[in-house]
Amino acid sequence: MLKTSVYKLPSSWEAREILREKGQFWTPDWIAGPMTEYVLAEKGGLLFDPAVGTGAFFRAAKAIASEKGLAISFAGMEIDPTTLSQALEHGLTEEDIASVKIADFVLQPPQTKFYAIVANPPYIRHHRLAPEKKAQLKRLGIQIIKKPLDGRAGLHVYFLIRALSLLEENGRLAFIMPADTCEGKFAPDLWTWITANFALDAVITFSPEASPFPNIDTNPLIFFIRKAPPKNQFLWVKCHHPGTNSLMNWVRSGFEDASAHDLFVTTRDLKEGLSTGFSRGPLLNYNTKYVLGDFARVMRGVATGANNFFFMTGEKARELGIPDKYFVKAIGRTRDIPGDEITHETVETLERKGRPTLLLSLKGDDVEVFPDPIKRYLQEGERLGLPYRPLIKQRRPWYKMEVRVPPPFLFAYLGRRNSRFIRNIAMVVPLTGFLCVYPKNSDEQHLDQIWKILNHPETIANLSKIGKSYGDGAIKVEPRLLERLPIPDHVIQQFGSPVQLRLFEQRESYTPMENYEIDTEGG
Numbered sequence: 001m002l003k004t005s006v007y008k009l010p011s012s013w014e015a016r017e018i019l020r021e022k023g024q025f026w027t028p029d030w031i032a033g034p035m036t037e038y039v040l041a042e043k044g045g046l047l048f049d050p051a052v053g054t055g056a057f058f059r060a061a062k063a064i065a066s067e068k069g070l071a072i073s074f075a076g077m078e079i080d081p082t083t084l085s086q087a088l089e090h091g092l093t094e095e096d097i098a099s100v101k102i103a104d105f106v107l108q109p110p111q112t113k114f115y116a117i118v119a120n121p122p123y124i125r126h127h128r129l130a131p132e133k134k135a136q137l138k139r140l141g142i143q144i145i146k147k148p149l150d151g152r153a154g155l156h157v158y159f160l161i162r163a164l165s166l167l168e169e170n171g172r173l174a175f176i177m178p179a180d181t182c183e184g185k186f187a188p189d190l191w192t193w194i195t196a197n198f199a200l201d202a203v204i205t206f207s208p209e210a211s212p213f214p215n216i217d218t219n220p221l222i223f224f225i226r227k228a229p230p231k232n233q234f235l236w237v238k239c240h241h242p243g244t245n246s247l248m249n250w251v252r253s254g255f256e257d258a259s260a261h262d263l264f265v266t267t268r269d270l271k272e273g274l275s276t277g278f279s280r281g282p283l284l285n286y287n288t289k290y291v292l293g294d295f296a297r298v299m300r301g302v303a304t305g306a307n308n309f310f311f312m313t314g315e316k317a318r319e320l321g322i323p324d325k326y327f328v329k330a331i332g333r334t335r336d337i338p339g340d341e342i343t344h345e346t347v348e349t350l351e352r353k354g355r356p357t358l359l360l361s362l363k364g365d366d367v368e369v370f371p372d373p374i375k376r377y378l379q380e381g382e383r384l385g386l387p388y389r390p391l392i393k394q395r396r397p398w399y400k401m402e403v404r405v406p407p408p409f410l411f412a413y414l415g416r417r418n419s420r421f422i423r424n425i426a427m428v429v430p431l432t433g434f435l436c437v438y439p440k441n442s443d444e445q446h447l448d449q450i451w452k453i454l455n456h457p458e459t460i461a462n463l464s465k466i467g468k469s470y471g472d473g474a475i476k477v478e479p480r481l482l483e484r485l486p487i488p489d490h491v492i493q494q495f496g497s498p499v500q501l502r503l504f505e506q507r508e509s510y511t512p513m514e515n516y517e518i519d520t521e522g523g
C-alpha cells in the first residue's frame, strides 16, 4: 500500500478563496506516484514540474528513484515563493528545489525542452482571470495551436498547451486536470490539436468516491501523453477506490496488469473518444435507438443578466406599483422546487415564503410608452449601471427580456440533489437554473408518456454519459447535449411504442429558439 495523504480543505471561506485564486490544491501520494512513474519511464533523468507547489511530484520521483536506483534531477516553476519554501517542510532539500524558478510558467516559460513533464496545474477558471491575462492567453493559443480557443478555457488549459509545446521528441507528459478540459466549449479544438500532434496513451478518470480531491467541487482526470506520432486508440481507466496502489501497479506493468478489482481499464477508439468526450465512458455501452432529441427540443431558461433587478416577489411588484400584465410567472432556483411537479400551489407557497416568482418581461418598446412606475424602475436600473453589465449590454433596449413559451417540462440540471425532469403544470418560465424541454407533440396523453420515460431511473442514469460532472456526482447538462440523452429501448416499449409517441413527427409547436449558445453560466 502506498502512503496516502488525505487532503484537508481549510474550513474558512477566506482561506479557501485564497487557495482558489492561486489554484493551490496538493496532489495526494497515491496519484503523484503513478503520474511520475509514467513520465520517468524507467529512465530517470530531469523531471520538470511547471507548478511545483509544495513538491508532491518531486517527492514521488525521489521515492521511485531510490527504489529503482535511478539518477534524477529536478527543474520547475512556481509563482508563489512562500508555497515553494514550504516544500522544505515536506521532505525536499534546498538542492531539490534549487532549479525551481519563481515565475509565471505560461507567460515566462523556460527556453529548453524536456523529456519528462508532470503537473497538477492551477485550476483557475476563466472568470477569475483578469482581462489582460485572458487576452495574453488567447494570443498564446493562436501561437501554439494556430487558432484561438473559446474564452471559457481556464489557466490550466494553457498550462497543458504550453507544457506540450515544451516536450522533447519521445518525451512524456502527465497532467491531472479538471473534467472541463474535455467538456468545455473549447475542448474539441484543444483535443483535435493534441490528438493530431501527440500520442494519447491514457486517460484516467475517478468515480466520485475515489476522487483524489475529496470535498473539492471538481472532477479530475489524468492524461498520459507522449510526443510521438498519433495513435488510433487509447486506454481509458476508471478508478473506483482512493488510496490504493492499483494505479501504480498498472503503470509499472507497462499498462498490462489491469487485474485490480478497483480499476476498470478499456481500449477505446480515438474517434469515438473525441466525439463522446474523454471524461465519459465509451459510447458502446449505451447503444440505444432513440435519444431525447428525437421527440423533444431543449433550450436553456431565461438569462436575465440581473436576477435581483428583473426577478422579484409579488410584494415588491405591488410596492413598485407595476401592473401584473408586465410580468410572467417564473422560477429561479432548483432548490425552490423540491419535487418533480410545479403546480399553482407550488408557486403560491413560494410567494408566501417571500421567494421571487415574477419576471419583469418587457418588450422592446420605448420607455415613454410604459406607465410611470416602470419608468421610475428603469431609471433606477440605469442608476445601478445595469445597461453596461455583460449580458444586458447586448440587448436593444437593455430592459428587453428574452421570451420563452412556458415549457411542459423543466430539467433541473445542476444541484447537489439528483438531476430530474419536472412537470410544469403551472406553466411558469424558468431562469437559467433549468433547461426548457419542449416535446414536439404536446397532446396530454403524450406528455404523460414522456414524463414517465424521462424520469425512469435508467433514463436518469444515462445523464452521466452526456453531462459535465462535478466532484460530488452533481451533473450539469448543456441543452444540445440533453438532446443526445439516450433513452433505453425497453423504457420506450414499456410506456408507449414509438409509433404511438409519434417520435419523429416534426411538428414545430414551439418556435422561440434563439440564443441557443449563450453561456449557461450567465443569469
Ligand SMILES: C[S@@+](CC[C@H](N)C(=O)[O-])C[C@H]1O[C@@H](n2cnc3c(N)ncnc32)[C@H](O)[C@@H]1O
Binding pocket: 022, 023, 024, 025, 026, 027, 049, 050, 051, 052, 053, 054, 055, 056, 057, 077, 078, 079, 080, 083, 103, 104, 105, 106, 119, 120, 121, 122, 123
Ligand atoms: C494545484 S497546485 C499543485 C502543486 C503541486 N505540484 C502538487 O501537485 O501538489 C498548483 C500550483 O501552481 C502554482 N501556480 C499558480 N499559477 C502559476 C503560474 N502561472 N506559474 C507557475 N505556478 C503557478 C500555485 O501557486 C500552486 O502552488
